[in-house]
Amino acid sequence: MRIDFHLNVIVEISVMEGDSVTLNCDLTEIKDNDVIQWFGNENTLIAEIHKRADRFTVYDDVLDGRFRDRLKLDNQTGSLTITNTTTEHTVFYYLIFTSRLSSKSFRVSVYARLPVPVISRDCSSSSSSSSSCSLVCSSVVNVSHVTLSWYKGISVLSSISASDLSISLSLPLEVEYQDKNTYSCVLNNPISNQTTHLDINTLCHTCAGI
Template sequence: MLVSNRLSLILLIFCGVFGAETDEIKTISVKTGDSVVLHTGVCEINREKQILWLFGAEDPDTLIAEIYKLSISIYDTYEGLKDRLQMDQQTGSLTIRNITTSHSGLYTAQIMNSMTTFKRFSVMVYDGGFSSAVMCSAENGPEVSLSWFKGRERLNQTSSPDLSVTLSLPLEIKDRNNDVFHCVAANPVSNKTTQFSFQEHCPLNTDSSHSCGFTEAVIRLVISALVGVATVAMLFYDVRS
């Protein structure tokens, strides 16, 4: 009986019954036309478990699929996604087929049973030519926002009232150029900036190949804000066909 209980405990841990980390976002990079599978980490769904899949370009707030009482529903709530989605009835994992650049963004699985846990994915879709993405993230707090700038032009911005999540904001760069991009984490009384440029982070080698490759380079800053200390991390991904 003791051995059986231990095996059951191990199985529960591997299946994520005790909850997934809610502040970690997994970044996935794919090309247009590919298929991508977003895994829930659930081993098997029972009739009482409900899983919601949410999507948003900058904030996952649109319901696109769900499973409840073993019944799957796929919703036509975002352009061109419904016919590309497939949900696994046993695990609730989501497959996106023939993906396009318009489907880049944040996907969240909200897994509800006796407790609610989350799995979060940032999906970057590229058209096959040169394209790069920089991911900037910061610990959330009251009235904290995260923005990308090129010069004084704000390129995108995100914020969330859910203080338990980590703010994350991707920036897609179509061409290798000399521009300097700034990521700014700010609240009403303070802000902190980190920057990205190809010259600084990914200079060309003498053989004219990129030095970054498909690995991530991490730059960390510390922000002292009203709510305490927040960490800003910048992850760079270089995607080549």
């Protein structure tokens, strides 16, 4: 028998790795006849509520145990909280009110915490001269869905992006020794960033013979 659900709302949520995320039912109180089911990856049951039977159950061993000890049901509102999130929790979640013939979808994106980018002097660069020096900014670990950029003041000079964990990011910059402008290297993803400011006087005099 096919049951058609309605009121399918899609909610977009972005959080940092390690944070908690709450998927709201938008209820103030669960009624006696309410049956609520939560699915991860669209078709895997991860939690359910049968109010009349007073059953509030989480199935945290499914999907290779990625939800183990991380699922919490609100016994009053039916909302589901995922604690201590990791990037593995970036999936599509689905809520079904069986008793109300309605549903709600959540697209959750969990982003890895960003490292501080590192600026170093490139002493091997052939482009360095007596009046300028070559620098390189890089990420210290590989993270996904990030952009590395050089800024001059508030203007972007250059940038490079990657979504593949196997790709390491680095970006060169050539500056004059007497340059008085403010430069910074920024590593960012859609919800956060890390910035390192360039100290020309320190880094441009670190190579042997200069």
